[in-house]
Amino acid sequence: MSLIDMSEREYWAFVSEGPEVFVGQATLARVESFLIGYGAHARRHGGPGLDGWRDWLVARRGRECQHAWMGLVRHIALPDEGWDHWQLSPEQEERVITTLFALLDDFLAEREGETPTL
Numbered sequence: 001m002s003l004i005d006m007s008e009r010e011y012w013a014f015v016s017e018g019p020e021v022f023v024g025q026a027t028l029a030r031v032e033s034f035l036i037g038y039g040a041h042a043r044r045h046g047g048p049g050l051d052g053w054r055d056w057l058v059a060r061r062g063r064e065c066q067h068a069w070m071g072l073v074r075h076i077a078l079p080d081e082g083w084d085h086w087q088l089s090p091e092q093e094e095r096v097i098t099t100l101f102a103l104l105d106d107f108l109a110e111r112e113g114e115t116p117t118l
Helices: 008-017 028-044 053-061 069-077 090-113
Strands: none
Touching: 008 090, 028 090, 053 069, 053 090, 069 090
């Protein structure tokens, strides 16, 4: 199947299997930037992009905070660990990337299951 024929969920599942193909070295910052760019491009061309993503993460976490979605993902991935001003150990970064892709899949699955309101 070509990338163009994939649903958003299929596309992101494919990206999660080898993000370095899309972003070079698969660092958290690069993966987040790629997702931000994807969302902006989708919205610019009439798609939903990441609409509702942050609110969904707040609901998933069960409480609000001042962070953008990137911080919320860190809170969810590292609930019992302090992370100092966005600096993460390599192990923490790997956990956050894995969690990010899992959360994104859950979000997209729920969004695909929604029925449009008329």
